[in-house]
Amino acid sequence: MIGTGTFWAVTVLLGLGTFLIRYSFLGLVSPERLSPRVQVYLRYVGVAILPAMVVPMVLWPAASGGTTDWARLVAALFAFAAARRFGPAPAIVVGMGALWLVGAIFG
Amino acid sequence: MAEDHGSPRAALRRGFFDGLPFLAVIVPFSLLFGVVARDAGLDVLQVFAMSAIVIAGAAQFTALGLMQDGAPVLVVVLAALVVNLRMAMYSAAMVPHVGSAPRWQKMLLAYSMVDVAFGASVAEYDRRPAMTVAEKMGYYFGNVLSVCPVWYGCTVIGALLGRAIPASLSPDFAVPVCFIALLAPMLRSLPHLVAAGVSVVGALVFAGVPWNLGLLLAAGCAMAAGAQTEIALARRAATR
Numbered sequence: 001m002i003g004t005g006t007f008w009a010v011t012v013l014l015g016l017g018t019f020l021i022r023y024s025f026l027g028l029v030s031p032e033r034l035s036p037r038v039q040v041y042l043r044y045v046g047v048a049i050l051p052a053m054v055v056p057m058v059l060w061p062a063a064s065g066g067t068t069d070w071a072r073l074v075a076a077l078f079a080f081a082a083a084r085r086f087g088p089a090p091a092i093v094v095g096m097g098a099l100w101l102v103g104a105i106f107g
Numbered sequence: 108m109a110e111d112h113g114s115p116r117a118a119l120r121r122g123f124f125d126g127l128p129f130l131a132v133i134v135p136f137s138l139l140f141g142v143v144a145r146d147a148g149l150d151v152l153q154v155f156a157m158s159a160i161v162i163a164g165a166a167q168f169t170a171l172g173l174m175q176d177g178a179p180v181l182v183v184v185l186a187a188l189v190v191n192l193r194m195a196m197y198s199a200a201m202v203p204h205v206g207s208a209p210r211w212q213k214m215l216l217a218y219s220m221v222d223v224a225f226g227a228s229v230a231e232y233d234r235r236p237a238m239t240v241a242e243k244m245g246y247y248f249g250n251v252l253s254v255c256p257v258w259y260g261c262t263v264i265g266a267l268l269g270r271a272i273p274a275s276l277s278p279d280f281a282v283p284v285c286f287i288a289l290l291a292p293m294l295r296s297l298p299h300l301v302a303a304g305v306s307v308v309g310a311l312v313f314a315g316v317p318w319n320l321g322l323l324l325a326a327g328c329a330m331a332a333g334a335q336t337e338i339a340l341a342r343r344a345a346t347r
Binding site for chain 2: 001002006007009010011013015017018021024025026027029030034037039040042043044045046047048049050051052053054055056057060061062072075079080083084087088089091092095096099100103
């Protein structure tokens with residue numbers, strides 16, 4: 001059981017802290033002050049973070065207790081190929097579909 | 108380019124429709140949060156408040172788990188904030204695009220910054236470098252409008268029904284699949300491929316780093332690798 005006081009303290013502080021993290025650079029730095037070099041670096045934020053988030057979720061999924069599930073690995077590769085070829089929406093359909101299909105056949 | 112999509116409203120509409128596929132991750136994740144939060148003893152108002160105030164799924168799950176374990180408030184908050192630290196990088200990456208927008212818009216953007224909206228938006232900004240600041244904001248908020256209301260709504264539905272998407276459908280897998288769907292179109296040049304490759308290797312190398320900080324280490328290395336590759340390629344092209 002989570003106490004009411006604890007809950008609201010956590011929610012308000014977490015909301016505030018999360019907002020400050022999200023607002024940090026947007027609020028403090030004006031675009032003119034960014035050197036061209038820094039702007040080059042910032043172009044790679046998305047492509048630098050997403051793979052590092054995906055890798056553990058595919059290789060060591062919590063749903064299988066952190067052990068590698070080959071079906072997920074294969075489905076992730078299919079999703080990637082579909083995303084390259086057809087774009088985001090088909091990638092999601094193909095990725096989930098591949099996992100269900102492999103599960104239905106070999107599960 | 109003679110493509111005429113040149114109004115913030117058109118950008119907003121495009122952002123909205125581009126966000127819709129990612130409901131594939133928003134819906135199961137938010138339903139699950141509602142269910143888990145109710146099982147942890149929160150009432151519906153509390154579930155809604157947490158989703159609306161924080162809007163950060165992974166951090167909410169972290170906070171919930173620690174509160175259930177009876178961890179002190181400060182520990183819960185710090186642990187959950189570490190999960191959100193990557194968003195400081197998102198914030199920085201948005202500065203060149205929308206840094207000159209009005210403050211209230213930037214505050215609203217910061218409040219609603221989720222992985223999906225950030226990823227879809229920077230991919231779009233890359234594709235259409237001619238977008239104005241107003242169009243960029245329009246696209247971003249269009250994206251947010253398609254995912255955030257569903258995020259609030261489905262956490263409440265999850266809490267009310269007490270039922271999530273059955274585990275047999277592997278709804279958890281929607282998270283990496285959606286991130287892959289965001290990522291793949293971003294790999295448009297050699298520096299992008301280098302950055303993604305280093306990110307993968309970094310995730311493996313730093314997998315043991317506690318507190319989710321391996322992610323930031325991997326991302327930092329990957330960002331530097333991508334940028335340095337771009338700079339080296341530009342230098343080589345210049346001297347040739």
